[in-house]
Amino acid sequence: MTLRPSLPPLHMLLLLLLSAAVCGTETGFETESPVRTLQVETLVEPPEPCAEPAAFGDTLHIHYTGSLVDGRIIDTSLTRDPLVIELGQKQVIPGLEQSLLDMCVGEKRRAIIPSHLAYGKRGFPPSVPGNLTRLECSGAISAHSSQVAGITGTCHHAQLIFLF
Template structure:
C-alpha cells in the first residue's frame, strides 16, 4: 500500500473520530459543554489536545486571561483581547465567583464561552461603572493565556503577633531583596478575619507603589515587605496594633480588626537605582 493511500486512510479515520466526538460533544474524551446546578454554563470552543496540555489551572495559580464580556443582546461591555492580559490568582476571591470557577481546569491557550448568572457575578449591587445591573447575567468569552504555579517557602510568627507565610519563594541566586528606602511595586488583596473582602490592587489592574520604611503604609505592611525578593509572594496576618489600631478605617475596616493580606512584590527599585 502506497504512502498516499495510507495517508488518506488515516485522514479518513481522523475525520470519523472527529465527527463522532462532535456528535457526542467531546474532544479526546473530554466533555466540551456543561451546565452546573446553580446556573453556571461553560462551553469549550477551543480545546487543547492532551499532548499539548502539560498543565491545567487550579486554585492558587496566577492566571493571565483574555476576556470579552457581552450583555444578553450581544452588546460588548468590555474586552482585553489584543491588549495586556488580566492577571489574578485563582480561588482567592480576586474575581467574581463564576469567573473563578470558569477559569479552573483550563489548558494554556484554551478558550471558553461562559454564562454567569447574577448570583455568581456582581450580585444585587451590579457594577455601576460598567453599567451592569442588579443580578445581571454575564456572557463571557475567555482564554487562558498563561499560568504561574507557586513554590511555597517558610513561615513564621513574630512576638508582637505579625505572621508571615512565603507562598512563593525565589531562588537565592536570583533574589533581588527589598530594604528600607527602596521603592516597592506591590500587588495585594485584603480580607478581614471573617473573610469579608476589603480591597485589592488586582481590581484596578495596577500595582500599589510606595517607599519602604517611610511610614507610607501601616507598620505591619512595612515590615512584611522588608526582606522580600522581587517576584516573591506572601500571606500576612497583621494584628490591629500594627494595622489601623482601635480606630480602624471606617466603613470597611472596623476598630481593632486583624488584617489578612495576600501580597506580591511585583517590581523592586533599589534606592541606589533611583
C-alpha cells in the first residue's frame, strides 16, 4: 500500500508561496507600503507662466518644518533664517533636491520621498528613525529670481513642510 499526500505537489508549492508573501515583513503586516520612487504632486499651479523654473546652480531660500507622522516636529526653520541651498550641491537629502527642480514662483508641491532618497537605513538619530517607508514634503516657491551685487543668478524662495 502506497501513501499519497492529500494535496498535489503543485498546490503545496502555491500554498508555500502564498504563506511567504503574507509573512514577508517582520510582523506579517504593513500599515503603509514602502514608496520606491519619488512622487511629486503639484497642489497649486504657478499664478502666471513660469519664466525661470528652479534648476541646478540656482540658490534657494527654504523655510521648512519637519515632523514625524505622529505630528512630532523634529526641525523647523520658521524660528530662524531660511535654509539657503544651491541646487546640485547635495546640501539636502536627494529627494528634497529632486522635488525642488523645475519648481516655479507661486507653485505649491507635495512630494513623497522614499527612504533611499531621504535618510536611508541609518536615519538621522535621534529624531528620524532609519528605513522610514516614506517622507512627505510640501512647499511653495514664493519670490522671483534676483541679481545680487552684479552676480547673475537665480534665487528662489520656498516654504516647505516635511512629514516623516
